């Protein structure tokens with residue numbers, strides 16, 4: 001791990017709607033080091049995307065507005081930059097790729113023109129040089145026959161191919177950080193694996209850092225160094241992948257892990273969705289936001305204001321926003337699950353860093369996972 | 380890519396030719412669909428049987444139907460539509476050759492002004508959505524769309540023609556005769572005729588623009604750090620204009636229909652007044668000719684729009700090669 005690349009402190013983003021202020025991002029803090037892959041997980045609507053779009057400052061305004069916090073990129077606060085300065089950060093320093101590759105590219109402009117426009121808006125390159133660089137970046141993300149592909153329109157490409165084009169844009173401008181908002185959700189399992197391998201290769205080969213938002217815990221355990229769990233616009237637990245998978249402290253994280261089917265797939269306990277729905281972001285309770293859905297809720301929880309993040313273990317960087325010490329309550333299920341996760345996780349990274357040419361083996365792994373029903377689980 | 384576009388264009392041309400052929404059949408049959416004897420209807424009840432018979436023979440009405448059609452089409456394609464009964468034997472082909480350009484010299488500037496202004500207003504009010512400007516434009520456009528063309532025409536004649544005496548209230552000067560005078564004579568009719576098209580085009584552009592701006596690819600362009608001006612006027616506008624083409628086409632065709640009113644109000648002898656005259660005097664050969672010319676014009680406009688569509692939207696242009 002290298003230097004601190006991005007540090008987000010107490011970021012708050014709200015949507016001002018006629019029903020009131022929707023606190024979509026509520027004092028969220030996280031960091032990303034160089035050459036690190038971190039994952040942000042959580043239920044739909046918990047503010048994962050809005051957090052990332054706030055960092056990029058591409059929130060639609062009105063109704064959205066960043067109402068507080070700092071976004072320190074290499075030590076300087078992006079929120080203090082002028083729009084023109086921020087534009088130079090987007091795409092050039094921090095690139096973002098989105099969930100829907102089918103709609104993420106402009107349908108009436110060729111891939112080559114879209115790619116070269118981004119390159120040229122961040123460099124003084126001539127049209128010809130930019131074109132050459134575009135071809136190179138398509139090649140770098142594994143698109144065969146890149147010269148010809150440059151002349152294609154997005155609709156002439158498959159979803160996986162388009163996602164590669166989006167990644168190529170990120171590569172073309174040498175951005176140090178890639179924010180990937182559910183980059184693989186819309187893709188089939190094999191393509192998912194290929195795209196993730198590609199992102200990982202960028203980290204190893206080009207020393208980039210990746211923040212990925214995902215619903216897929218299988219991908220998280222396989223690729224992420226650390227995890228942030230979000231709930232109702234807040235980070236409620238964070239730590240290394242290993243510690244969160246083996247020893248989660250927050251009942252919500254426990255619930256997420258339980259919702260993943262286990263390997264010895266007895267049908268009865270296949271999927272345990274967390275009961276209830278998250279609170280209304282426009283009208284948050286004073287108490288712990290997870291309280292109404294919490295299995296372990298104690299008197300202390302009901303009688304106190306919402307817990308803030310507290311350090312559990314310094315070594316694993318483990319923080320949780322829960323008053324309880326969950327070990328006492330813990331059943332056996334999450335533990336077995338955690339061990340499986342540990343076996344799967346982390347190792348992929350190490351081997352990728354060590355030896356090249358393993359993707360074939362890994363997609364085979366993924367296929368095996370798919371058969372056992374572990375991969376492709378969504379929350 | 381280019382070969383695929385030319386294949387697309389050729390295909391559209393072939394379809395247009397086919398459509399014109401079908402239309403010609405219907406236009407021809409018009410004569411025979413009219414209840415009773417068209418010649419008698421035209422000439423009036425008391426005409427001498429010999430005269431009627433002579434007229435029938437002149438119009439080839441005594442031949443078998445397919446032969447009649449063939450003769451009619453052959454002449455029509457040469458621009459020969461026979462002579463006008465209402466205008467004392469004037470050659471219809473020649474007449475239309477004079478009058479159709481007059482209608483066009485009003486309709487074309489009208490659609491140009493409407494399109495340019497409409498797109499401009501639509502884009503600006505979409506970009507400044509909710510602003511005072513947007514609200515004022517919306518109110519004006521809604522009002523423009525609501526007023527009937529003959530009413531606004533009369534108001535214009537009264538205010539700008541009779542009271543202020545800025546523009547002539549009737550008549551027409553061809554642009555090649557005196558361009559300044561031409562501009563003065565068409566100023567009022569073109570303005571009046573532009574109300575509907577301008578309003579429709581502007582509102583359509585605004586709606587499309589707003590829809591496009593919320594699309595994923597615009598978000599991508601922002602996230603890529605592309606300049607805001609390029610996002611709006613290249614990435615967004617290119618997509619927003621595609622459906623506008625349809626509206627422009629509809630409005631252009633509507634203008635030719637609307638010339639029936641405007642030419643009457645401003646006393647301009649274009650195709651609109653000719654059609655009016657033909658209908659009121661039951662000059663069936665002239666109705667036939669006018670219908671055919673206007674239909675061919677509409678098919679031509681559609682063809683032009685299809686070509687424009689393909690040019691704007693690669694999905695249309697490129698998928699034509701692979702079959703639809």
Ligand SMILES: Nc1ncnc2c1ncn2[C@@H]1O[C@H](COP(=O)(O)OP(=O)(O)OP(=O)(O)O)[C@@H](O)[C@H]1O
Nearest residue numbers: 015017022024043044045046047048049050051063
């Ligand atoms: N334009 C908007 N107006 C009002 N509220 C909004 C708007 N966009 C987002 N929100 C609110 O922000 C919350 C967080 O949305 P966000 O898209 O970040 O969720 P997410 O965690 O990315 O979910 P998903 O997994 O479905 O992508 C939503 O619950 C929604 O209420």
Ligand SMILES: [Mg+2]
Nearest residue numbers: 048049050181
């Ligand atoms: Mg999201």
